[in-house]
Amino acid sequence: MKALCWHSPKDIRCDEIPDPTIEHPRDAIVKVTSCAICGSDLHLYDGYMPGMENGDVMGHEFMGEVVEVGSDSRHALNVGDRVVIPFTIICGECEQCRRGNFSVCERTNRNKNAADKVFGHATAGLFGYTHLTGGYPGGQAEYVRVPYADRTHIKVPKNGLSDEQVLFLGDIFPTGWQAAVQCDIQPTDTVAIWGCGPVGQMTIRSALLLGAKQVIAIDNVPERLAMAQAGGATTINFEKESVVERLNELTQGKGPEKCIDAVGMEAHATATLDSIYDKVKQSVMLETDRPHVLREMMYVCRPAGTLSVPGVYGGLLDKLPFGAVMNKGRTIRTGQTHVNRWTDDLLRRIEEGQIDPSFVVTHRVSLDDGPGMYKTFRDKEDGCVKVVLRP
Numbered sequence: 001m002k003a004l005c006w007h008s009p010k011d012i013r014c015d016e017i018p019d020p021t022i023e024h025p026r027d028a029i030v031k032v033t034s035c036a037i038c039g040s041d042l043h044l045y046d047g048y049m050p051g052m053e054n055g056d057v058m059g060h061e062f063m064g065e066v067v068e069v070g071s072d073s074r075h076a077l078n079v080g081d082r083v084v085i086p087f088t089i090i091c092g093e094c095e096q097c098r099r100g101n102f103s104v105c106e107r108t109n110r111n112k113n114a115a116d117k118v119f120g121h122a123t124a125g126l127f128g129y130t131h132l133t134g135g136y137p138g139g140q141a142e143y144v145r146v147p148y149a150d151r152t153h154i155k156v157p158k159n160g161l162s163d164e165q166v167l168f169l170g171d172i173f174p175t176g177w178q179a180a181v182q183c184d185i186q187p188t189d190t191v192a193i194w195g196c197g198p199v200g201q202m203t204i205r206s207a208l209l210l211g212a213k214q215v216i217a218i219d220n221v222p223e224r225l226a227m228a229q230a231g232g233a234t235t236i237n238f239e240k241e242s243v244v245e246r247l248n249e250l251t252q253g254k255g256p257e258k259c260i261d262a263v264g265m266e267a268h269a270t271a272t273l274d275s276i277y278d279k280v281k282q283s284v285m286l287e288t289d290r291p292h293v294l295r296e297m298m299y300v301c302r303p304a305g306t307l308s309v310p311g312v313y314g315g316l317l318d319k320l321p322f323g324a325v326m327n328k329g330r331t332i333r334t335g336q337t338h339v340n341r342w343t344d345d346l347l348r349r350i351e352e353g354q355i356d357p358s359f360v361v362t363h364r365v366s367l368d369d370g371p372g373m374y375k376t377f378r379d380k381e382d383g384c385v386k387v388v389l390r391p
């Protein structure tokens with residue numbers, strides 16, 4: 001089959017590799033009908049996440065049709081079922097899964113020992129996302145093996161909704177939703193969201209659906225800011241205006257109650273002192289992440305406010321103004337998304353027409369054109385916001 005394989009940073013190729021087979025009775029094989037490139041894939045493409053190996057199959061946002069089911073999954077899945085696969089592989093039985101903390105499932109990371117050493121505790125297995133999260137082949141491929149398939153799926157109706165309307169249930173839609181839910185939004189709240197990439201776009205709409213009074217979105221890419229505005233946000237271009245000054249202006253000098261980092265470890269900034277410091281340290285491997293957005297949020301968020309961080313960080317962060325966090329009594333909430341915790345509710349909202357997540361798609365290509373699309377998406381060329389691949 002064809003699959004997008006990682007070879008080294010900035011070298012992803014569409015290779016011919018063997019089809020996956022059932023390896024365990026709880027597995028299923030899914031024929032992928034649509035998959036997407038996620039902002040998290042860019043951290044692998046750019047080489048900032050440790051634990052990738054030559055030949056790893058990329059992709060953790062995908063859906064398709066079940067074509068084979070292992071004997072232990074047959075009570076839950078049938079050949080022919082239409083499924084979206086969550087990026088987090090879940091057993092459904094461990095203590096964390098039973099609490100709905102699916103992204104920290106205790107059983108599905110098959111490289112638990114290595115992850116325990118790096119992070120203190122292993123987290124769930126993830127598709128197409130480094131050997132620290134299990135090294136499972138991903139879904140930017142014609143077929144994929146889904147481990148723990150009896151629990152690791154979201155069934156979607158066969159008719160009515162298009163692939164693009166439901167595909168993002170596997171990642172960016174629940175990610176934006178969880179980021180907003182973790183802010184415990186009140187009807188009087190201003191929610192500021194850094195990053196108008198696909199995750200930021202979902203976060204903007206989620207915050208408004210959850211009843212925020214005002215949503216302010218920050219980026220420097222004009223077409224992404226325009227999409228944010230179309231979704232109901234007031235926008236700030238960080239290249240053209242001071243983010244802190246504008247946020248204070250828009251909140252009567254008090255700062256936003258809720259701040260969400262939908263940017264993560266590869267933040268860009270105009271030449272501020274801290275961003276130059278980060279670039280230099282990251283380039284000589286003395287810092288893994290560029291936490292400019294976190295610093296800005298810690299500075300500007302209203303006292304007693306909440307910082308929600310769906311943006312991915314990989315390691316050790318430098319020069320964070322933790323004094324501001326502590327003295328102003330802030331709450332920080334973060335995490336990889338507990339996808340299946342939210343998806344029944346979100347599928348219902350799509351079916352009811354409250355939201356159609358396909359608005360974010362700008363590019364549709366074949367797997368063969370996937371490698372080039374990584375660059376287009378990363379460099380935000382050609383108005384690219386979200387890429388869907390059709391194997």
Ligand SMILES: NC(=O)c1ccc[n+]([C@@H]2O[C@H](COP(=O)([O-])OP(=O)(O)OC[C@H]3O[C@@H](n4cnc5c(N)ncnc54)[C@H](O)[C@@H]3O)[C@@H](O)[C@H]2O)c1
Binds near residue numbers: 199
């Ligand atoms: N927590 C999760 O489970 C989860 C799931 C999916 C994605 N993510 C993470 O969410 C983040 C965003 O993903 P995405 O798909 O939207 O990626 P993306 O790279 O397309 O979007 C990031 C956006 O941030 C903007 N940006 C950069 N520096 C900024 C700054 N200083 N201020 C404001 N905006 C800035 C960029 O211009 C870009 O539009 C990534 O870190 C990704 O890994 C997390």
Ligand SMILES: [Zn+2]
Binds near residue numbers: 038039061171
């Ligand atoms: Zn993702």
Ligand SMILES: [Zn+2]
Binds near residue numbers: 094
């Ligand atoms: Zn579990």
